[in-house]
Amino acid sequence: MAEINKAPRGTCDVLGSDSKKWQYVEKTMLDTAALYGFKEVRVPVFEHTEVFVRSVGDTTDVVQKEMYTFLDKGERSITLRPEFTAGVVRSMIEHGCVQDTLPVKACYIGACYRYEKPQAGRLREFHQFGVECLGAKAPAADCEVISLAHRLLNTLGIKKLSLEINSIGCPECRKEYHKALKEYFSKNSEKLCNTCLDRMERNPMRILDCKSPVCSEIAKDAPVMLNFLCDECKEHFEGVKAHLNAAGIEYTVNPKIVRGLDYYTKTVFEFVSGDIGAQATVCGGGRYDGLVSQMGGPELASLGFGMGIERLLMVMEAQNAPIPEDKPCDVYIAPMGNDAAIYATKLCSNLRDEGFIALMDTSERGLKAQMRYANKIGAKFTLVLGDSELESKKANLKNMDTGEQIEISLPDGLVRAVYEQNIKVATENLLEQVNKEN
Ligand code: ATP
Ligand code: MG
Numbered sequence: 001m002a003e004i005n006k007a008p009r010g011t012c013d014v015l016g017s018d019s020k021k022w023q024y025v026e027k028t029m030l031d032t033a034a035l036y037g038f039k040e041v042r043v044p045v046f047e048h049t050e051v052f053v054r055s056v057g058d059t060t061d062v063v064q065k066e067m068y069t070f071l072d073k074g075e076r077s078i079t080l081r082p083e084f085t086a087g088v089v090r091s092m093i094e095h096g097c098v099q100d101t102l103p104v105k106a107c108y109i110g111a112c113y114r115y116e117k118p119q120a121g122r123l124r125e126f127h128q129f130g131v132e133c134l135g136a137k138a139p140a141a142d143c144e145v146i147s148l149a150h151r152l153l154n155t156l157g158i159k160k161l162s163l164e165i166n167s168i169g170c171p172e173c174r175k176e177y178h179k180a181l182k183e184y185f186s187k188n189s190e191k192l193c194n195t196c197l198d199r200m201e202r203n204p205m206r207i208l209d210c211k212s213p214v215c216s217e218i219a220k221d222a223p224v225m226l227n228f229l230c231d232e233c234k235e236h237f238e239g240v241k242a243h244l245n246a247a248g249i250e251y252t253v254n255p256k257i258v259r260g261l262d263y264y265t266k267t268v269f270e271f272v273s274g275d276i277g278a279q280a281t282v283c284g285g286g287r288y289d290g291l292v293s294q295m296g297g298p299e300l301a302s303l304g305f306g307m308g309i310e311r312l313l314m315v316m317e318a319q320n321a322p323i324p325e326d327k328p329c330d331v332y333i334a335p336m337g338n339d340a341a342i343y344a345t346k347l348c349s350n351l352r353d354e355g356f357i358a359l360m361d362t363s364e365r366g367l368k369a370q371m372r373y374a375n376k377i378g379a380k381f382t383l384v385l386g387d388s389e390l391e392s393k394k395a396n397l398k399n400m401d402t403g404e405q406i407e408i409s410l411p412d413g414l415v416r417a418v419y420e421q422n423i424k425v426a427t428e429n430l431l432e433q434v435n436k437e438n
Helices: 016-035 049-056 061-066 085-094 139-155 171-186 194-202 204-209 213-219 231-246 309-318 338-353 367-376 387-392 412-437
Strands: 046-048 068-071 077-080 104-113 125-134 161-167 265-273 281-287 302-308 331-335 358-360 381-385 394-399 405-409
Touching (some): 016 104, 016 139, 016 309, 046 049, 049 085, 085 104, 085 302, 125 309, 139 161, 139 281, 139 302, 204 213, 231 265, 265 309, 281 309, 302 309, 331 338, 338 381, 338 412, 367 381
Parallel strands (some): 331 381
16 A cells, blocks of 8 residues: 655655755756746646657657656546656647747756656756757857856856757768668677567667666667758757867767657757766757657757756756855744734734744744744844833844844834835945955
C-alpha cells in the first residue's frame, strides 16, 4: 500500500526556506528572457501522447522508457509533459501565432515528468525554464538563444559552466552520416543493447546517446557528424561561432553532443557543470528546423533550450552563488488581551496598506514568548500593546537593533514613525558606506 506520509519517489517538496531561492531564480529567468523579447507562455501539464511521440521521437529514451502515459476516462492516451517544446509548438500552431509576426518568442517555467531512476540531479518530477524561438533561421538567432542562457547563468553568479556546441546537420547531410554510423555499429552489433539494435535500423544516431556503459564505450570511436555536414549546415555553424565570438561568449566544439530528442537539427549545445556529479548538463538546446511543419504548422526554422532548475540550484549551492536575503518583518505587534489584539489587527492592516511587512501574535502567547518570537523572525521593530497603551493612545516603537524606543501616538503615528525610522536607518547606512569608501 502506498504511504500517505511520504512523497512519491523522485519528487521533492520545496519548503518555505527554499522557496525564496526558487522565486529569485524564476524571476531572474523571466527578467533575462524579457531582455531578449521572450514572453511567458503557460501550456498544459498534459497533452495527447501523440504530441510527444511525434516530436520527441519514438526511438528516444524519453518516449521509449520515460513517459508518464495513461488512458483517461474517455479512453484517450494522455502523457504528462516530459519537456515543453512539443506543447509550446503545438500551442503556437493552434493559436495561429506562427502565422503572425515572426519570430515568435516564447519562454516558460514549469514541472516536467519522466519515469527515471531517481538519483542526484535526476528526478521524476523536475522543473524547467526554457525558451522557444520560431521563425528565425539566421545564425544570429542561435547566438541570441545561447546568449540568453549564458547571461542568465552569469546574472545568477554561476561560474565555471562550460558551453559546448556542435552541429548535427540537416536531414539531407544526415543520410550519409547514418550510413557511416550503421556501418560502424554493425561491426559491434552483438555487443549493443536491444534498444540500440532496434535503433541501428531506424535511427543510428540515437545509439550515441545511449546511457548503457557498453554502448557508450562502443560509441566513443564512432564517426562524428561534423565531418559530414553539407555546405549550408557548415556555413550556418561557422556563422554561429562568429556571432558567439562577437558576443564574447566562450565555447568549445564538442562533436559528441547529439542531444536526446529527435527533433534537433544543425546547432545543438549544452551548458555543463563540473560541480554536481554525473548529471552535469544544466541546460541543453538547439535548432529544430523541421519540427513546426512536422507538427502541422508552416515550415519555420526554429530553436530553443531547456534548463533544469533543480540542477541549476545544485550548481548555485555548490558554488555558493549569492541569493538575496529574505525581507525581514518590519513591525511585530505584541498585544496583551483581546481588545489589544483587535486593535493590533487594525494597526497591522494600516502597515500592510503601506507595503510594510507586519505581523502580530496569533497564538495567544505571553509577552515574553512573543518577544522571543519577534527576535527569532528578525523583526526590525516591535510594538507592545496593553491596556495602558490603548487608553492613552500612546505606545513605544522599539528598534530591535539599537534598543531605542520612540514614543508614537496611535493609530496614525505608527505608519509615520515606521517610514521615518526606515529613512533614518537607510541614511545612516548610506553615510557609513560613503565614509568607508573615503
Ligand atoms: P540527461 O542527459 O541528463 O538525461 P536530457 O538530455 O534527458 O538530460 P533534456 O531533455 O535536454 O535532458 O532536458 C533539459 C534539461 O532538463 C537537462 O539538461 C537537465 O538540466 C534537465 N533534466 C532532464 N531530465 C531531468 C530529470 N529527470 N531530473 C532533473 N532534471 C532533468
Ligand atoms: Mg534524460
